[in-house]
Amino acid sequence: MRVIPSSLLSHVRGLIRRGPSSRWYVVPALSRTNITISHSEQVKEGTFDYKSLELNEIGVLRVLNSMKDDPYLALSFLKRIEGNVALPSVQAYATVIRIVCGWGLDQKLDTFLVELVRKGDAGRGFSVMELLNAIGEMEQSLVLLIRVSTALVKAYANLEMFEEAIDIFFRTYHSLGRAPDIKALNFLLNRMIASGRTDMVVGVFWEIERLGLDADAHTYVLVVQALCRNDDKEGVDKLLIRLLNSETRNPCVFYLNFIEGLCLNQMASMAYLLLQPLREVNILVDKSDLGIAYRRVVRGLCNEMRIEDAEKAFLDMEEHGIDPDVYVYSAIIEGHRKTMNIPKALDIFNKMVKKRTRINCVIVSSILQCCCQMGNFSGAYVLFKECRELNIPLDRVCYNVAFDALGKLGKVEEAIELFREMTGKGIAPDVINYTTLIGGCCLQGKCSDAFDLMIEMDGSGKSPDIVIYNVLAGGLARNGLAQEALxxxxxxxxxxxxxTYVTQNMVIEGLIVAGKLDEAEAFYESLEHKSRENDASMVKSYCEAGCLDQAFERCIRLEFPLPKSVYFTLFTSLCSEKDHISKAQDLLDRMWELGVKPEKSMYGKLIGAWCRVNNVRKARQFFEILVTKEIIPDLFTYTIMINTYCRLNELKQAYALFQDMKRRDVKPDVVTYTVLLNSNPELDMKREMEAFDVKPDVVLYTIMINRYCKLNDVKKAYALFKDMKRREIVPDVVTYTVLLKNNPELDLTREMKAFDVKPDVFYYTVLIDWQCKIGDLKEAKGIFDQMIESGVDPDAAPYTALIAGCCKMGNLKEAKMIFDLMIESGLKPDFVSYTTLIAGFRRNGFVRKAFTLMKEMLEKGIKPTQASLSAVHYAKSKAKGLR
DNA sequence: ATAGGGTTAG
Structure with missing residues (x-):
């Protein structure tokens, strides 16, 4: 942007067209207008009342000049003749402007000039430059001329005619030797930023610098803002350096204003950046000035949610001997609260208490809010009572948070009691207080109490606002009072x-959650303007109420897209219900049709859902669709699918998918390898894992140890165990269980204690199982008792192990006893328990008993589980291998 | 002088 300086104004002085013209004006009577204009006593409205006037140009000027004591009359007189055959002359405008300006009616001047500029050259019959010249010709006062230029700059800025505004600004400076008011310039720069013309801002600024014109702190703030929007880091640096080296008349005031401006415009970080050098070069030497700056900056940083920076600045501030005031503390606490770092907020509060910093009710309500945000409503109320005990003056905000907490605890009566206490203390309640109480009442189904409060508020002369109505309507709906809500x-x-749609949605959601589906549908139908938000609310509410079919049908038939979050909610609900997974997939298709890009996590979710119900075929189909859309599933999705293939013993597919993921540059992690190695004892992945830099963890080690144990290669298993500990991977209870399963003579109890590994049911079961296998039933039972003693609750497995042991020893009576004991203790025998006992009976010749038991099992609907089936499968394959 | 509370949606 190039600004061409010009001194046109002085050149054209004297060239002004003057003199009489043949234009005639008809001026209608003023009294016919509604505008009350005259503030003056001398010129009465009635002056022109009797008839229309016919005036020529000179006459107009004469009339206008006679109105120099009544700018409003002059303005309206001009307006009158504007509507007529001939346009007022440039002199007429110039005269009125002089009058208005002379009276110091800056705002009037501003609006007048905006209208004038808006008309355009053709609309008024002269150019703005001609007007300026005309004023310059009549007027000797520099102040007045500057004032007109200032207003003109603002007018152009208002109309986003930036080129013209700049032109006037610099022309004024060049011809009059003084620039328009800095406020007009700031206004202009501000408008430029608002319209994204940041380049222009910077251009104008450097021209101002070049000419040595004065800019104020606000100007610099605007320029920094523009430079930031331009992402011009160098420019910012240049400007700041230039600022720090400049001679400012009152540097302290200037910089405090500058810092204030930066903070007000979300540039607190820069303000902080500036603070250090300002301190060092002793510009902000006065402790109180430095304090003002620091406090402002910390608050600014908090407002921008840069809480870490704020804390840094806070410490820095304390180091320089500046005490934070209550506003700074408040800002920091709020900063933490809003970023959900509640413990940190409470921490600051405790520090304040420890430092005996005075605590006021604003801080208290912040802290109470913190408690509520953590869901600790009773804690909030306790704290409130403590503050009341300490005689901290509490106001209606504080009380509000407190009785809101009571309401959320379901204690509406107490909430209302607290409210009465507040009003009793002479604290006048406001609409928000009533809203909170009404919300609390509705939450407890006390709708008539809610009505009473509404009436009470009405009586106190406070007018209900949209929020309180929303809460009431929504609350009534939620309690099934459809009629009352409407x-x-x-x-x-x-x-x-x-x-608003918020009101409607609260009613919709309330009705649906209350199970009033027909009423909700009817209400929706009754809406004259159904907004997208209403549809979104219907779908979401159906989801919330668990009516997935309704939610789905409604969502899918809409011809326009809903907000993404709606699809996400519905999709997630559908995925989690095993009979709705295919609908989740339909929903994705619909999203694609409507041009809504699904969240990437949704793909993984769907595949995960199919896998969870072991429908790996569907998972794979969808997977292939993704691939055609060039969407590559992530590591987790691949791993889930591989795991499912493994679980279903489709090892070839699992491995193929594993190769596929590597081909697509999806790097496997330790879980992927674990999944593969777990079900594929032949695989050796050691080298590959090293190549991918995947370090085995405790789970993978345990699997490998288990593998050697199963092959009865105790040496290798133990070597691996040692290797894992050497790598400082702490074994867990599964590792020990696996080790002990095949090598019960290992005594690892002490080591487990040292690693703080607590035995669990599996661990005990393995030990019991082993003892049974070697025929020491007594020891097995001893271990069982030990387990109970150590507080581990047995499930069916340890009982079954004992049953198996008894069967093996031919002690069927005891086996049945243990079986019954298990039922007595509240456990349900599973497929394995039954088959163990049945097999025992049969093997020992009690065929009839075996048969009865089998019948019982089938009657109870006990079916083999996936785990038991794969155990069978595993046993079979192992038997094959050994053969 | 500067700060904190009620509905939704996120």
């Missing part, structure tokens, strides 16, 4: 508070 909508409308 009446509330009517009532609010009658009282001039228009229900």
């Amino acid at each position: 009446e509330t909508l009517k009532l609010m409308e009658d009282r001039g508070v228009k229900p």
Whole structure:
């Protein structure tokens, strides 16, 4: 942007067209207008009342000049003649402007000039430059001329005619030797930023610098803002350096304003950056000034949610001997609260208490909010009572948080009691207080109490706002009072508070959650303007109420897209219900049709859902669809599918998918290898894992140890165990279980204690099982008792192990006893327990008993589990291998 | 002078 300086104004002085013209004006009577204009006593409205005037140009000027004591009259007189055959002359405008300006009516001047500029050259019959010249010709006062230029710059800025505004600004400077008011320039720069013309801002600024014109702190703030929007880091640096080296008349005031401006415009970080050098070069030497700056910056950083930076600045501030005031503490606490770092917020509060910093009710309400945000409503109330004990003056905000907490705890009566206490203390409640109480009442189904409060508030002369109506209508709906909810909508409308889609949605959601589906549908149908938000609300509410079919049908038939979050909610619900997974997939198709890009995590979710129900075929089909859309599933999705293939013993497919993922540059992790190695004892992945830099973890080690144990290669298993500990991978209870399963003579109890590994049911079961296998039933039972003693609750497995042991020893009576004991202790025998006992009976010749038991099992609907089946499968394959 | 509370949606 190049600004061409010009001194046109002085050149054209004297060239002004003047003199009489043949134009005639008809001026209608002023009294016919509604505008009350005259503030003056001398010129009465009635002056022109008797008839229309016919005036020539000179006459107009004469009239206008006679109105120099009444700018409003002059303005309206001009307006009158504007509407007529001939346009007012440039002199007429110049005269009026002089009058208005002379009276110091800057705002009037501003609006007048905006209108004038808007007309355009053709609309008014002269150019703005001609107007300026005309004023310059009549007027000797520099101040007045500057004032007109200033207003003109603002007018152009208002109309986003930036080139013209710049032109006037610099022309004024060059011809009058003084620039328009800095405020007009700032206004202009501000508008330029708002319209994204940041380049222009920078251009104008450097021209101002070049000419040595004064800019104020606000100007610099605007320029920094523009430079930041341009991503011009160098420019910012250049500007800041230039600022720090400049001679400013009152540097302290300037920099405090500058810092203030930066903070007000979300540039607190830069303000902080500036603070250090300013301190070092002793510009902000005064402790109080430095304190003002620091406190402002910390608050600014908090406002921008840069809480870490704020804390840094806070410490820095304390190091320089500046005490934070209550506002700084408040900002930091709020910063932590809003970023959900509640412990940190409470921590700051405790520090304040420890330092005996005075605590006021604002801090208290922040802290109470913190408790509530953590869901600790009773804690909030306790704290409130403590503060009350300490005689900290508490206000209606504080009380509000406290009785809101009571309401959320379901204690509405107490909440209302607290509210009465507050009003009793002379604290006048506001609409928010009532809203909180009404919300609390509705939450407890006390709708009539809610009505009473509404009436009470009405009586106190406070007018209900949209929120309180929303809460009431939604609350009524949620309690199934459809009729009353709708009446509330009517009532609010009658009282001039228009229900919004939020109101409607609260009613919709309330009704649906209350199970009033027909009423909700009817209400939806009754809406004159159904907004997208209403549809979204219907779908979401059906999801919330668990009506997935309704939610799905409604969502899928819409011809326009809903917000992504709606699809996400519905999709997630559908995925988690095993009979709705294919609908989840339909929903994705619909999203694609409507041009809504699904969240990437949704693909993985769907595949995961299919895998969870072992429908790996469907998972794979969808997987292939993704691939055609060039969507590559992530590591987790691949691993889930591989795991499912493994679980279903489709090892070839699992391995193929594993190769596929590597081909697509999806790097496997330790879980992927674990999954593969777990079900594929032939695989050796050691080298590959090293190549991918995947380090085995405790799970993988355990699997490998288990593998050697199963092959009865105790030496290798133990070597691996040692290797794992050497790598500082701490074994867990599974590792020990696996080791002990085949090598019960190992005594690892002490080591387990040292690693703080607690035995679990599996561990004990293995030990019991072993003892049974070697025929020491007594020891097995001893271990069982030990397990109970150590507080581990047995499940069916240890009982079954004992049953198996008894059967093996031919002690069927005891086996049956243990079986019954298990049922007595509240456990349900599973497929394995039954088959163990049945096999025992049969093997020992009690065929009839075996048969009865089998019948019982089938009657109870006990079926083999996946785990038991794969155990069978595994046993079979192992038997084959050994053969 | 500067700060904190009620509905939704996120």
